[in-house]
Amino acid sequence: MRSRLGRWALTLLSAVLVAAPAANAVLDGPATAAPAAVPIGTAGWRADPRHLPDPVTASPAAVHAALAGAPRSLATRYPGVVGELDGAPIALRYRANRAAMDAAGGRYAGWRGRYLLFDPRGDGRVAQVFGDLSTADRIAVLVPGVDDRLTNFHRGLGGKAYRSPAVQAANLYRAAGGRVAVIAWLGYATPHGVGVDAARERLAATGAVALRRFVAGLTAVRPHATIALLGHSYGSTVVGLAARYLPRQVTDIAAFGSPGMGVGTASALRTSARVWAGQSGRDWIRYVPGLRLFGFGHGRKPVDPAFGARIFPTADVEDHDHYLAPGTDSLAALARIAIGPGRVAPARTALAANVGGAA
Known part of the structure; x- marks a missing residue:
């Protein structure tokens, strides 16, 4: 604990010697900016005589229009492209990522579930879906923070399951009573440890661009669904930087265990979404x-x-990593936010009156 805080403090003190990063230059591009990395197999995809939508330059809406009714064989012929092609049909992406995992072999071939993203390069990127995304009218996207990697996505940092984005998303899905589709989205390169990268917005800005495109893909394939974005720790910074560019379908944004969202007030996020926040006194x-x-x-x-955020209860959260632990007020609150106002939550996720109020 002290070492983590000490590194953060030293990083902030060293700021007087370092110039500010150009985070806004990364963000102030088109809402359908290119993916964080060129997908595996892009050259073959571009050479295909069917004139398929370009995975780097085509918007998710254009991808959706071009690939509606696309043959399933695309997923197995170009799994690296289709698997992370925002706007592509949901079932096609699931099929492609399963093929990519099988090709990667090892632990990945044995991973269960449905995935909208799988890229084993570098620290890796992955997005797992809990629930039926093809029919859900409410979608919750969980954005994790520092030190989350493809290799610890299921087992958790240090082998601690409660630090696993997949486990946390599964807890949220169960707490919401299966009323929503929950996505654990690790679609960006997270900082390594609580150091310079965690104290700066460079990686968060790149992650925000990827998150914008991912959300645009969700709205392309599920235009009538509404979306809640839940950012934990540095993930809340990613959500904060993306907020002003997100579509109206994003109705709720929640930050928990947050170091800050890149702005001084909720209104500065420039979003029509309700903004929620929670922080344990033991975090x-x-x-x-x-x-x-x-x-x-x-x-x-x-x-x-x-x-100016709406505060949700966190009194029984024991540290930085247990906001989505079963039985906590925090999980109950986040489940209610994920479900959305005006919808009945299961009895076990009933909240205090200050959560889920009017817009």
């Missing part, structure tokens, strides 16, 4: 200063009353 993140200095730090904490 070490409370010691991280809510400031931005020479490109370091992520701004005012979203639980600060001056930020």
Whole structure:
């Protein structure tokens, strides 16, 4: 604990010697900006005589229009492209990512579930779906933070299951009573440890571009569904930087264990979504200063009353990594946010009156 806080403090102090990063230059592009990496197999896909939509330049809406009714063989011929092609038919992406996992072999060939993304390069990127995305009228996307990788996506950092994005998303899905589709989205390169990258917005800005495209893909294939984005730790910074560019289908944004969302107030997010925040009194993140200095730090904490977020209960959360632990007030609150206002939650996720109020 002390070592993590110490590294963060030293990083902030060193800010006076370092110039600010150009995060806005990364973000201020088209809402359908290119993927974080060129998909595996792109050259063959582009050479296909059927004139398939370009995986780098085509918008998710254009992809959806072009691939409606596409043959299933595309998924097995070009699994690396189809598997991460935002806007492609859901079943086609599931099939492609299963083929990519089988081709990767090892532990991945044995992974169960349905996936909208699988890229084993580098630290890896992956997105797993819980529930029926093809019929859900409400979708919750969980965005994890520091040190989450493809290799610990299921087992958790240090082998601790409660730190696994997949386990956390499964907990959320169960707590919501199966009323929503929940996606554990690890679609960006997260910082390694609580150091320089975690204190800056460079990786968050790149992640925000990928998140914007991913959400655009969801709205292309499920245009009538509404979406909640739930950002944990550095993942909340990713969500905050993406917020102003997100479509109206995103009705709720929740930040928990957050170091900051890149802005000083909820209104500065420039979103029509309801903004929620929670932070446990036993979370070490409370010691991280809510400031931005020479490109370091992520701004005012979203639980600060001056930020203007709707606060949800976290009194029984024991540390930074248990916000989605079964039985906690925090999980119940996040399940209610995931379900959305005006919809009946299961009895076990009933919340206090200050959660899920009017828009």
